Protein backbone atom coordinates (compact mmCIF):
# COMPACT_ATOMS: atom_id res chain seq x y z
CA UNK A 1 0.00 0.00 0.00
CA UNK A 2 1.44 3.39 -0.94
CA UNK A 3 1.67 6.08 1.71
CA UNK A 4 -0.54 9.12 2.27
CA UNK A 5 1.03 12.45 1.13
CA UNK A 6 4.18 13.33 3.08
CA UNK A 7 3.13 16.98 3.37
CA UNK A 8 -0.03 15.91 5.19
CA UNK A 9 1.64 13.23 7.33
CA UNK A 10 4.25 15.81 8.38
CA UNK A 11 1.67 18.46 9.30
CA UNK A 12 1.74 19.02 13.07
CA UNK A 13 -1.38 18.50 15.23
CA UNK A 14 -2.44 21.29 17.53
CA UNK A 15 -1.53 20.76 21.20
CA UNK A 16 -4.73 22.65 22.09
CA UNK A 17 -6.81 19.84 20.56
CA UNK A 18 -5.07 17.31 22.81
CA UNK A 19 -6.01 19.31 25.90
CA UNK A 20 -9.58 19.69 24.60
CA UNK A 21 -9.85 15.94 24.07
CA UNK A 22 -8.54 15.19 27.58
CA UNK A 23 -10.97 17.79 29.00
CA UNK A 24 -13.90 16.14 27.19
CA UNK A 25 -13.35 12.98 29.24
CA UNK A 26 -13.78 14.97 32.48
CA UNK A 27 -16.68 16.62 34.31
CA UNK A 28 -16.93 20.28 35.41
CA UNK A 29 -13.97 21.64 33.50
CA UNK A 30 -13.43 25.40 33.12
CA UNK A 31 -12.46 26.05 29.50
CA UNK A 32 -9.91 28.80 28.97
CA UNK A 33 -8.07 27.12 26.11
CA UNK A 34 -10.09 28.06 23.00
CA UNK A 35 -10.10 31.42 21.21
CA UNK A 36 -13.85 31.63 20.75
CA UNK A 37 -15.82 34.82 21.52
CA UNK A 38 -18.21 34.34 24.44
CA UNK A 39 -20.81 36.46 22.63
CA UNK A 40 -23.51 35.20 20.28
CA UNK A 41 -23.56 36.74 16.80
CA UNK A 42 -25.54 40.03 17.06
CA UNK A 43 -29.23 39.68 16.23
CA UNK A 44 -29.27 41.98 13.15
CA UNK A 45 -26.54 39.85 11.54
CA UNK A 46 -28.35 36.57 12.24
CA UNK A 47 -31.57 38.10 10.86
CA UNK A 48 -29.81 39.12 7.64
CA UNK A 49 -28.41 35.60 7.19
CA UNK A 50 -31.82 33.96 7.77
CA UNK A 51 -33.58 36.40 5.46
CA UNK A 52 -31.00 35.77 2.74
CA UNK A 53 -31.66 32.02 2.89
CA UNK A 54 -35.41 32.65 2.53
CA UNK A 55 -34.75 35.11 -0.28
CA UNK A 56 -33.04 32.38 -2.27
CA UNK A 57 -29.36 32.94 -1.51
CA UNK A 58 -28.87 29.20 -1.61
CA UNK A 59 -26.78 28.85 -4.76
CA UNK A 60 -23.13 29.08 -5.79
CA UNK A 61 -21.68 32.57 -5.66
CA UNK A 62 -18.71 34.04 -7.60
CA UNK A 63 -15.34 32.47 -6.67
CA UNK A 64 -13.91 35.68 -5.21
CA UNK A 65 -17.09 36.62 -3.31
CA UNK A 66 -20.22 38.60 -4.16
CA UNK A 67 -19.77 42.02 -5.79
CA UNK A 68 -21.82 43.50 -2.94
CA UNK A 69 -19.49 42.29 -0.19
CA UNK A 70 -16.27 42.95 -2.13
CA UNK A 71 -17.42 46.51 -2.92
CA UNK A 72 -18.36 47.11 0.69
CA UNK A 73 -14.95 45.92 1.90
CA UNK A 74 -13.25 48.06 -0.76
CA UNK A 75 -15.23 51.15 0.35
CA UNK A 76 -14.48 50.51 4.04
CA UNK A 77 -10.74 50.22 3.42
CA UNK A 78 -10.69 53.15 0.97
CA UNK A 79 -12.12 55.33 3.73
CA UNK A 80 -9.76 53.94 6.34
CA UNK A 81 -6.51 54.10 4.37
CA UNK A 82 -7.21 57.21 2.29
CA UNK A 83 -6.46 55.72 -1.14
CA UNK A 84 -8.60 53.82 -3.59
CA UNK A 85 -9.17 50.13 -2.88
CA UNK A 86 -11.19 48.42 -5.62
CA UNK A 87 -13.29 45.27 -5.87
CA UNK A 88 -10.37 43.66 -7.74
CA UNK A 89 -8.28 44.08 -4.58
CA UNK A 90 -10.60 41.93 -2.45
CA UNK A 91 -11.22 38.19 -2.17
CA UNK A 92 -13.78 36.73 0.24
CA UNK A 93 -13.05 33.26 1.62
CA UNK A 94 -14.12 30.68 4.18
CA UNK A 95 -12.74 32.54 7.18
CA UNK A 96 -9.23 33.80 7.69
CA UNK A 97 -8.08 30.18 7.77
CA UNK A 98 -8.94 29.48 4.16
CA UNK A 99 -7.84 32.87 2.87
CA UNK A 100 -4.41 32.55 4.50
CA UNK A 101 -4.03 28.93 3.39
CA UNK A 102 -4.88 30.00 -0.15
CA UNK A 103 -2.38 32.85 0.05
CA UNK A 104 0.49 30.60 1.20
CA UNK A 105 -0.16 28.31 -1.77
CA UNK A 106 -0.48 31.26 -4.14
CA UNK A 107 2.83 32.80 -3.12
CA UNK A 108 5.10 29.83 -2.37
CA UNK A 109 6.52 27.09 -4.54
CA UNK A 110 7.69 23.89 -2.81
CA UNK A 111 10.89 24.38 -0.81
CA UNK A 112 10.54 28.16 -0.51
CA UNK A 113 10.68 29.72 2.93
CA UNK A 114 8.10 31.56 5.02
CA UNK A 115 9.23 33.67 7.97
CA UNK A 116 6.74 32.99 10.76
CA UNK A 117 6.49 34.63 14.17
CA UNK A 118 7.33 32.38 17.12
CA UNK A 119 5.23 32.09 19.21
CA UNK A 120 2.33 32.26 16.75
CA UNK A 121 -1.05 30.85 15.82
CA UNK A 122 -0.14 27.17 15.13
CA UNK A 123 -2.14 27.03 11.87
CA UNK A 124 0.55 29.05 10.03
CA UNK A 125 3.02 26.22 10.47
CA UNK A 126 0.53 23.56 9.38
CA UNK A 127 -0.36 25.64 6.32
CA UNK A 128 3.33 26.09 5.44
CA UNK A 129 3.95 22.35 5.74
CA UNK A 130 1.00 21.39 3.55
CA UNK A 131 2.12 24.00 0.97
CA UNK A 132 5.49 22.15 1.03
CA UNK A 133 7.13 25.40 2.06
CA UNK A 134 9.64 25.67 4.88
CA UNK A 135 8.46 27.43 8.04
CA UNK A 136 11.32 29.54 9.44
CA UNK A 137 10.62 31.01 12.89
CA UNK A 138 11.58 34.54 13.92
CA UNK A 139 11.29 35.02 17.64
CA UNK A 140 9.16 37.40 19.67
CA UNK A 141 10.78 37.31 23.09
CA UNK A 142 10.09 39.03 26.42
CA UNK A 143 13.59 40.58 26.48
CA UNK A 144 12.65 42.39 23.24
CA UNK A 145 9.14 43.39 24.46
CA UNK A 146 7.81 40.57 22.23
CA UNK A 147 8.73 42.60 19.12
CA UNK A 148 10.70 41.33 16.10
CA UNK A 149 14.49 41.45 16.31
CA UNK A 150 15.60 42.96 12.98
CA UNK A 151 19.13 41.53 13.28
CA UNK A 152 17.59 38.07 13.51
CA UNK A 153 15.33 38.75 10.51
CA UNK A 154 18.33 39.94 8.46
CA UNK A 155 20.17 36.72 9.34
CA UNK A 156 17.22 34.50 8.40
CA UNK A 157 16.31 36.01 5.04
CA UNK A 158 17.92 34.38 1.98
CA UNK A 159 17.21 33.77 -1.71
CA UNK A 160 14.60 31.12 -0.84
CA UNK A 161 12.59 33.44 1.43
CA UNK A 162 9.29 34.33 -0.20
CA UNK A 163 6.95 35.56 2.50
CA UNK A 164 7.07 37.28 5.88
CA UNK A 165 4.01 36.77 8.11
CA UNK A 166 3.16 39.37 10.73
CA UNK A 167 0.25 39.20 13.14
CA UNK A 168 -0.66 42.30 15.15
CA UNK A 169 -2.55 42.14 17.50
CA UNK A 170 -0.95 38.77 18.03
CA UNK A 171 -2.38 35.41 18.92
CA UNK A 172 -1.12 34.20 21.43
CA UNK A 173 0.80 37.21 22.80
CA UNK A 174 -1.73 40.02 22.49
CA UNK A 175 1.18 42.25 21.48
CA UNK A 176 0.40 45.15 19.13
CA UNK A 177 3.33 46.24 16.96
CA UNK A 178 3.96 50.00 17.17
CA UNK A 179 3.63 51.97 13.92
CA UNK A 180 7.42 52.36 13.67
CA UNK A 181 7.91 48.56 13.80
CA UNK A 182 5.23 48.08 11.14
CA UNK A 183 7.04 50.57 8.90
CA UNK A 184 10.38 48.87 9.49
CA UNK A 185 8.86 45.48 8.64
CA UNK A 186 7.55 46.91 5.39
CA UNK A 187 10.97 48.37 4.60
CA UNK A 188 12.62 45.05 5.40
CA UNK A 189 10.29 43.17 3.02
CA UNK A 190 10.71 45.79 0.27
CA UNK A 191 14.48 45.74 0.62
CA UNK A 192 14.59 41.97 0.17
CA UNK A 193 11.85 41.79 -2.49
CA UNK A 194 9.68 39.40 -0.44
CA UNK A 195 5.93 39.40 0.21
CA UNK A 196 4.32 40.34 3.53
CA UNK A 197 1.12 38.86 4.87
CA UNK A 198 -0.33 41.03 7.60
CA UNK A 199 -2.85 38.89 9.47
CA UNK A 200 -5.19 41.36 11.15
CA UNK A 201 -7.77 38.92 12.48
CA UNK A 202 -7.92 40.87 15.77
CA UNK A 203 -7.89 44.39 14.25
CA UNK A 204 -10.96 45.47 16.27
CA UNK A 205 -9.96 43.92 19.59
CA UNK A 206 -7.55 46.39 21.18
CA UNK A 207 -7.14 47.89 24.65
CA UNK A 208 -5.01 50.97 24.09
CA UNK A 209 -4.49 52.60 20.71
CA UNK A 210 -5.95 51.15 17.51
CA UNK A 211 -3.51 48.78 15.77
CA UNK A 212 -1.81 50.13 12.63
CA UNK A 213 -1.98 48.14 9.40
CA UNK A 214 0.99 48.20 7.00
CA UNK A 215 -1.69 48.92 4.36
CA UNK A 216 -2.00 52.40 5.90
CA UNK A 217 1.21 53.36 4.07
CA UNK A 218 -0.05 52.23 0.64
CA UNK A 219 -0.76 48.93 -1.09
CA UNK A 220 2.59 47.80 -2.46
CA UNK A 221 2.82 44.94 -4.97
CA UNK A 222 4.15 42.69 -2.20
CA UNK A 223 1.58 43.41 0.53
CA UNK A 224 -1.43 41.29 1.48
CA UNK A 225 -3.68 41.87 4.51
CA UNK A 226 -6.05 39.18 5.84
CA UNK A 227 -9.21 39.87 7.82
CA UNK A 228 -12.09 37.94 9.33
CA UNK A 229 -15.62 38.54 10.54
CA UNK A 230 -15.02 35.91 13.25
CA UNK A 231 -13.63 38.01 16.07
CA UNK A 232 -14.96 41.53 15.36
CA UNK A 233 -18.58 40.35 15.10
CA UNK A 234 -18.54 37.03 17.02
CA UNK A 235 -19.10 35.16 13.75
CA UNK A 236 -16.67 32.24 14.06
CA UNK A 237 -19.20 29.71 12.78
CA UNK A 238 -20.23 31.74 9.74
CA UNK A 239 -16.80 31.24 8.19
CA UNK A 240 -16.38 34.52 6.35
CA UNK A 241 -12.98 36.19 6.00
CA UNK A 242 -11.28 38.19 3.27
CA UNK A 243 -7.95 39.39 1.98
CA UNK A 244 -6.99 42.73 0.47
CA UNK A 245 -4.08 42.67 -1.97
CA UNK A 246 -2.89 43.85 -5.38
CA UNK A 247 -5.29 42.72 -8.13
CA UNK A 248 -2.73 40.29 -9.57
CA UNK A 249 -2.45 38.37 -6.28
CA UNK A 250 -6.24 38.34 -5.86
CA UNK A 251 -6.72 36.96 -9.39
CA UNK A 252 -4.33 34.06 -8.69
CA UNK A 253 -5.87 33.35 -5.27
CA UNK A 254 -9.28 33.24 -6.95
CA UNK A 255 -8.11 30.40 -9.22
CA UNK A 256 -7.03 28.40 -6.18
CA UNK A 257 -10.18 29.21 -4.26
CA UNK A 258 -12.26 27.78 -7.09
CA UNK A 259 -10.47 24.47 -6.65
CA UNK A 260 -10.61 24.52 -2.84
CA UNK A 261 -14.10 25.68 -1.92
CA UNK A 262 -15.68 27.03 -5.12
CA UNK A 263 -17.31 29.88 -3.22
CA UNK A 264 -18.50 31.17 0.13
CA UNK A 265 -22.22 30.56 0.93
CA UNK A 266 -24.28 33.54 -0.27
CA UNK A 267 -26.36 33.85 2.90
CA UNK A 268 -23.20 34.05 5.00
CA UNK A 269 -21.90 36.84 2.78
CA UNK A 270 -25.22 38.66 3.23
CA UNK A 271 -24.74 38.33 7.00
CA UNK A 272 -21.23 39.80 6.59
CA UNK A 273 -22.72 42.73 4.62
CA UNK A 274 -25.15 43.35 7.48
CA UNK A 275 -22.25 43.24 9.96
CA UNK A 276 -20.14 45.76 8.01
CA UNK A 277 -23.11 48.04 7.32
CA UNK A 278 -24.59 47.72 10.81
CA UNK A 279 -23.99 49.49 14.11
CA UNK A 280 -20.46 49.25 15.51
CA UNK A 281 -21.70 49.17 19.14
CA UNK A 282 -21.68 45.37 19.17
CA UNK A 283 -17.92 45.32 18.58
CA UNK A 284 -17.46 48.06 21.16
CA UNK A 285 -19.41 46.01 23.75
CA UNK A 286 -17.20 42.99 23.12
CA UNK A 287 -14.00 45.04 23.30
CA UNK A 288 -15.10 46.57 26.61
CA UNK A 289 -15.92 43.15 28.09
CA UNK A 290 -12.60 41.63 27.03
CA UNK A 291 -10.79 44.64 28.50
CA UNK A 292 -12.61 44.22 31.84
CA UNK A 293 -11.65 40.53 31.82
CA UNK A 294 -8.06 41.45 31.00
CA UNK A 295 -7.90 43.92 33.90
CA UNK A 296 -9.44 41.41 36.31
CA UNK A 297 -6.97 38.68 35.31
CA UNK A 298 -4.04 41.13 35.50
CA UNK A 299 -5.01 42.01 39.05
CA UNK A 300 -5.11 38.37 40.17
CA UNK A 301 -1.73 37.66 38.53
CA UNK A 302 -0.15 40.88 39.87
CA UNK A 303 -1.30 40.06 43.40
CA UNK A 304 0.18 36.57 43.06
CA UNK A 305 3.47 37.91 41.63
CA UNK A 306 3.12 35.97 38.36
CA UNK A 307 4.71 37.39 35.21
CA UNK A 308 2.66 37.78 32.03
CA UNK A 309 2.54 39.82 28.84
CA UNK A 310 0.00 42.64 29.19
CA UNK A 311 -1.97 42.45 25.94
CA UNK A 312 -2.54 45.57 23.84
CA UNK A 313 -5.06 43.64 21.74
CA UNK A 314 -6.59 40.26 20.79
CA UNK A 315 -8.20 38.31 23.63
CA UNK A 316 -5.44 36.22 25.11
CA UNK A 317 -3.18 36.38 28.12
CA UNK A 318 0.32 34.92 27.81
CA UNK A 319 1.39 33.78 31.26
CA UNK A 320 4.83 32.74 32.47
CA UNK A 321 5.01 29.37 34.25
CA UNK A 322 8.57 29.77 35.40
CA UNK A 323 10.48 27.32 33.22
CA UNK A 324 8.03 24.43 33.59
CA UNK A 325 7.29 22.12 30.64
CA UNK A 326 4.12 23.71 29.27
CA UNK A 327 2.52 20.54 27.85
CA UNK A 328 3.04 18.59 31.08
CA UNK A 329 1.89 21.58 33.11
CA UNK A 330 -1.33 22.00 31.09
CA UNK A 331 -2.16 18.28 31.49
CA UNK A 332 -1.36 18.22 35.23
CA UNK A 333 -3.28 21.43 35.88
CA UNK A 334 -6.28 20.07 33.96
CA UNK A 335 -6.28 16.84 35.99
CA UNK A 336 -5.61 18.49 39.36
CA UNK A 337 -7.68 21.68 39.06
CA UNK A 338 -10.13 21.02 36.22
CA UNK A 339 -9.07 24.04 34.20
CA UNK A 340 -8.13 23.67 30.51
CA UNK A 341 -5.56 26.09 29.06
CA UNK A 342 -3.21 26.05 26.08
CA UNK A 343 0.41 24.97 26.49
CA UNK A 344 2.79 27.62 25.13
CA UNK A 345 4.86 25.03 23.29
CA UNK A 346 1.93 24.60 20.86
CA UNK A 347 2.66 28.12 19.57
CA UNK A 348 6.33 27.47 18.84
CA UNK A 349 9.67 26.81 20.50
CA UNK A 350 9.77 30.14 22.31
CA UNK A 351 6.37 29.37 23.84
CA UNK A 352 7.95 26.80 26.14
CA UNK A 353 7.63 27.93 29.76
CA UNK A 354 4.41 29.85 29.03
CA UNK A 355 0.71 29.13 28.77
CA UNK A 356 -2.14 30.97 27.01
CA UNK A 357 -5.62 31.59 28.34
CA UNK A 358 -8.54 33.13 26.46
CA UNK A 359 -10.03 36.37 27.80
CA UNK A 360 -13.10 35.75 25.66
CA UNK A 361 -14.33 33.35 28.36
CA UNK A 362 -17.14 34.01 30.86
CA UNK A 363 -15.90 36.35 33.62
CA UNK A 364 -16.78 33.91 36.46
CA UNK A 365 -14.91 31.10 34.70
CA UNK A 366 -11.88 33.31 34.18
CA UNK A 367 -11.88 34.46 37.78
CA UNK A 368 -12.14 30.92 39.15
CA UNK A 369 -9.69 29.47 36.63
CA UNK A 370 -7.00 32.12 37.06
CA UNK A 371 -7.34 32.06 40.86
CA UNK A 372 -6.71 28.29 40.77
CA UNK A 373 -3.79 28.87 38.40
CA UNK A 374 -2.20 31.46 40.70
CA UNK A 375 -2.53 29.15 43.72
CA UNK A 376 -1.17 26.20 41.74
CA UNK A 377 1.86 28.13 40.47
CA UNK A 378 2.69 29.45 43.92
CA UNK A 379 2.28 26.11 45.72
Ligand code: PLP
Nearest residue numbers: 095096097121171201228230241
Ligand atom coordinates in the same frame (compact mmCIF):
# COMPACT_ATOMS: atom_id res chain seq x y z
N1 PLP B 1 -5.50 34.51 12.35
C1 PLP B 1 -5.34 34.30 13.65
C2 PLP B 1 -4.13 34.85 14.30
C3 PLP B 1 -6.30 33.60 14.39
O1 PLP B 1 -6.12 33.42 15.70
C4 PLP B 1 -7.43 33.10 13.72
C5 PLP B 1 -8.43 32.31 14.44
O2 PLP B 1 -8.32 31.98 15.58
C6 PLP B 1 -7.55 33.35 12.34
C7 PLP B 1 -6.57 34.05 11.68
C8 PLP B 1 -8.68 32.86 11.48
O3 PLP B 1 -9.93 32.88 12.00
P1 PLP B 1 -11.18 32.50 11.07
O4 PLP B 1 -10.78 31.37 10.19
O5 PLP B 1 -12.24 32.12 12.04
O6 PLP B 1 -11.49 33.70 10.29
